[in-house]
Structures are given as C-alpha cells and as structure tokens.
Amino acid sequence: DAGVTQSPTHLIKTRGQQVTLRCSPKSGHDTVSWYQQALGQGPQFIFQYYEEEERQRGNFPDRFSGHQFPNYSSELNVNALLLGDSALYLCASNRDPGETQYFGPGTRLLVL
Amino acid sequence: EDKVVQSPLSLVVHEGDTVTLNCSYEVTNFRSLLWYKQEKKAPTFLFMLTSSGIEKKSGRLSSILDKKELSSILNITATQTGDSAIYLCAVDLGNTDKLIFGTGTRLQVFP
Numbered sequence: 660d661a662g663v664t665q666s667p668t669h670l671i672k673t674r675g676q677q678v679t680l681r682c683s684p685k686s687g688h689d690t691v692s693w694y695q696q697a698l699g700q701g702p703q704f705i706f707q708y709y710e711e712e713e714r715q716r717g718n719f720p721d722r723f724s725g726h727q728f729p730n731y732s733s734e735l736n737v738n739a740l741l742l743g744d745s746a747l748y749l750c751a752s753n754r755d756p757g758e759t760q761y762f763g764p765g766t767r768l769l770v771l
Numbered sequence: 772e773d774k775v776v777q778s779p780l781s782l783v784v785h786e787g788d789t790v791t792l793n794c795s796y797e798v799t800n801f802r803s804l805l806w807y808k809q810e811k812k813a814p815t816f817l818f819m820l821t822s823s824g825i826e827k828k829s830g831r832l833s834s835i836l837d838k839k840e841l842s843s844i845l846n847i848t849a850t851q852t853g854d855s856a857i858y859l860c861a862v863d864l865g866n867t868d869k870l871i872f873g874t875g876t877r878l879q880v881f882p
Binding site: 663690692694699700701702703704707714715717747749751756757759760761762763764765767 | 775802803805807812813814815816819859861863865868869870871872873874875
C-alpha cells in the first residue's frame with residue numbers, strides 16, 4: 660500500500676522564478692492538503708483540495724496556487740519566488756474530513 | 772487567532788529516561804488533537820485524540836487529552852536513541868478540516 664509520495668525531493672530556484680511541486684495521495688484517499696514548514700517551525704496550512712476544488716485556504720498570498728486532478732493527485736505552484744519561500748513543502752492526504760492526515764516526505768525548496 | 776503551543780522547545784535526556792511533552796491549544800473550533808513524530812522530513816502519525824481522559828498507548832508511547840485544560844501530554848517511557856526526533860502537536864479545526872501545528876519539541880536521547 661503506497662503512502663503519500665512527493666516529487667521532486669529537492670529543488671533550487673532563484674528569486675522571481677516559478678516552481679511546481681507534485682503529490683500523489685495514499686491509496687484510497689481523495690483529499691489533499693499542502694503545508695509549508697520553515698526551518699525550526701511547525702507546518703503551516705496552505706490549502707486543501709477535494710473533488711478537484713480548493714476547499715480551504717490558509718493565510719498565503721495568491722502567488723501560491725494549486726490543482727487537483729481526477730486521479731486525486733495534486734500540484735502546488737508558487738510564482739514570483741521570494742527568499743522567504745525557502746522551506747519544506749509537505750503534502751498530506753486523508754479519506755474523509757476528520758480522518759487522520761498522512762504526510763509525504765516533502766519537497767525541500769531553496770530559493771537563492 | 773487559533774494557536775497551539777508546545778513545551779519544552781527542546782529536551783535532552785539519556786537512554787532509559789521517561790519524558791513528558793506538553794501541548795496546549797486555543798482554537799475556535801476543535802475536532803481532534805494529533806501527535807506526529809518528525810525525524811527527517813515526513814511527519815509520521817502517532818495518535819489522534821478526540822475524547823478527554825482516555826489514554827491512547829502504543830508501546831512505550833502514550834498520550835491523553837484534557838479538554839477542560841485545553842491540553843494534551845505525550846509520554847515516552849524508557850527512551851531510546853531512536854526516539855530522537857521532533858514531536859509535533861496539531862489540532863484539527865473541525866469545520867475547516869485544517870491542522871494547526873505547534874512549533875514542536877525537539878527530543879534528543881543520548882546513550
């Protein structure tokens with residue numbers, strides 16, 4: 660039973676560039692949430708996708724956008740990268756609201 | 772503003788010691804409290820607590836929720852070096868189905 664997978668594992672970009680991160684949920688899960696974890700901090704909720712729609716959003720600017728595909732996989736896009744966007748980006752999936760969210764290994768993004 | 776606070780921020784112990792990690796919360800809507808262990812990247816699920824006073828156990832780890840005090844503790848007995856990690860506490864906000872995390876407690880266990 661494959662868990663949550665994310666790609667790529669690491670990424671280096673320069674300021675102003677755009678990045679796309681990918682996530683495949685755990686088998687049987689249809690809800691995907693994205694989190695940003697800065698160094699020394701707990702994960703912060705970016706947004707959540709269910710049935711290909713953004714269902715909830717945290718306090719992140721519009722530069723952060725996402726998409727969910729019919730197979731429940733998801734993408735996180737960040738435009739006009741800033742140095743402060745350097746972080747570990749985690750994807751989590753669950754089956755139904757209120758059920759445990761399981762996390763992927765994350766993508767570590769470094770913006771120079 | 773919803774917030775989750777963990778203490779201590781950091782803990783250094785020797786193998787065999789027992790540790791207690793604390794988590795307190797102030798949120799507008801509560802569905803459950805979760806504990807995760809983060810060693811390198813992926814937080815791995817430990818416990819989900821929804822009812823006050825009912826202890827959940829898994830091997831040497833146990834956790835309990837106190838809804839009156841808006842807090843939870845995670846106990847680890849007979850610690851091992853493999854317990855070294857960051858332990859994250861999160862609250863599920865229910866109607867919004869998003870998790871609010873604390874900053875974590877970094878536990879280091881030395882032989």
